[in-house]
Amino acid sequence: MISAKSLLAFLCATAIATAPVVAQDASDNLTATHEEDGKWLTADDVPTFKIEADGTVDWYTFSGFRRYNSECFVCHGPDGQGSSYAPALAKSVLLLDYYDFMGVVAGGKQEGNLVMPAFGDNKNVMCYLDDIYVYLKAMGAEAIPRGRPAKKAAKPASAGEAEDACMG
Numbered sequence: 001m002i003s004a005k006s007l008l009a010f011l012c013a014t015a016i017a018t019a020p021v022v023a024q025d026a027s028d029n030l031t032a033t034h035e036e037d038g039k040w041l042t043a044d045d046v047p048t049f050k051i052e053a054d055g056t057v058d059w060y061t062f063s064g065f066r067r068y069n070s071e072c073f074v075c076h077g078p079d080g081q082g083s084s085y086a087p088a089l090a091k092s093v094l095l096l097d098y099y100d101f102m103g104v105v106a107g108g109k110q111e112g113n114l115v116m117p118a119f120g121d122n123k124n125v126m127c128y129l130d131d132i133y134v135y136l137k138a139m140g141a142e143a144i145p146r147g148r149p150a151k152k153a154a155k156p157a158s159a160g161e162a163e164d165a166c167m168g
């Protein structure tokens with residue numbers, strides 16, 4: 001595992017050599033560049049989706065679809081498309097960064113009569129928040145069609161272990 005400090009030094013050095021290319025990569029919040037135990041990450045180590053040419057979705061995208069439908073759907077509408085009451089999260093995730101997304105879900109948000117509940121104490125949400133986030137990004141990027149993904153990758157052993165540890 002490369003430390004944040006050396007990564008920064010590396011990025012600075014590369015930025016001088018090839019500024020435009022690095023700037024583009026760093027702002028790409030969607031493209032999967034590497035995988036850790038079945039969870040795909042961007043160049044910035046932010047979770048993202050990975051869809052195979054035949055439409056098979058990675059495990060986390062599929063899991064996120066299910067979790068979204070049990071915890072968020074009631075307010076945010078089908079397929080993250082929004083409702084008269086709450087915003088379209090498939091769009092929000094393309095605008096908010098990963099950490100802001102996590103912060104709003106954990107801490108909630110209120111504007112006038114619009115109330116986004118705080119889910120920080122809800123393990124059914126917090127233990128699966130990366131899943132929900134990558135699913136919404138796949139929807140927002142139109143990398144998957146609306147509805148239940150037809151084909152999914154097998155559940156990685158590490159996903160089960162992380163789940164058990166988180167749910168306690």
Ligand code: HEC
Nearest residue numbers: 071072075085086087092101104109110111114115116125
């Ligand atoms: C009880 C209804 C309700 C539920 C359930 C709900 N939300 Fe929300 N959410 C809202 C409302 C209303 C807003 C807009 C709040 C505002 O603008 O102040 C919101 C805003 C958000 C935002 C900020 C969006 C933006 O563009 O700024 C995120 C992120 C979010 N919700 C994620 C989630 C996730 C993930 C879930 C499921 C785990 C979820 N919400 C479940 C009502 C809900």
